[in-house]
Amino acid sequence: MAKLYSMIIDAPIEAVWAFLKDFDHWAPLIPGYVTHKIWNSRKSSWIFTTEIGVIKKKIEFDLEIHSMHAPRSITFQVEGTNEGFIGHGNIEAKKMKRGRTFITASLDLQATGPLAKLIKPLLKSNPPKITQEFKEEVTARIHAYHNG
Template identity: 30%
Template structure:
């Protein structure tokens, strides 16, 4: 199983982030490797994503089923591979950020190899996709009118290659989670800026 979590803060209301995230058509195209998605019902859709994991490049189709809409705080979903053996789940969590969230300071220390792989992946991702443009204030600390967006993703590959795929997938997932979260916030900041 490969699991990742990424949080980012912005001078946006929780409701603003919720209004964007609750509708997958808004953020689906922001996902790294996005090819297409097709809504089949209010809670079900079919996604096509091109993934590069190490030396493997695959186009993966998977079903997404929304399991929870708890506005304006949470959207949870499950994934199931259509053309690949994989299952998973994810969640977007939105919360006011007026003070340091409990547990935010405890980060797991990564080994040198993992940090090098992640920075190379970030470099190439930004080289080919560009860096999300964020408002300068978004790097500041907590205060009134701030919100935190957290994206968690877990994927469990199946089959005989699962252990190898897991090892290669974790660093790539961390980069994708960071990129998606920052692209969502950048899009919202751009929309808010155009309303001002």
């Protein structure tokens, strides 16, 4: 089940790319984020929480970057480590007029294994929708990073 998110950042593509290529800058801003660990330039491990009704569920996964083309795209693959799922996605940046950047992110996740029926509801809620607050926070952090 593929999900697509997009937003316009009021910053030049070079500043957006410098911010996005380092997960430490933006990962903590994603709703449900708990932690992540960078193993090397291509591999990292992530932990998020999601709510299913009144129950909170921890989701752990590994992320591997397949390609990175500055300043426009990152493609990656994910694999659940505590729940059965696999997937792939990308983040793309496009230069706009007046120093703005259009960002799109897509993620396609598939439940696997014997618990797939139980995991599918988790995948429907993950990743959480990118909210206006998330966009504003990312934009503010990019400006601080670029001008700081």
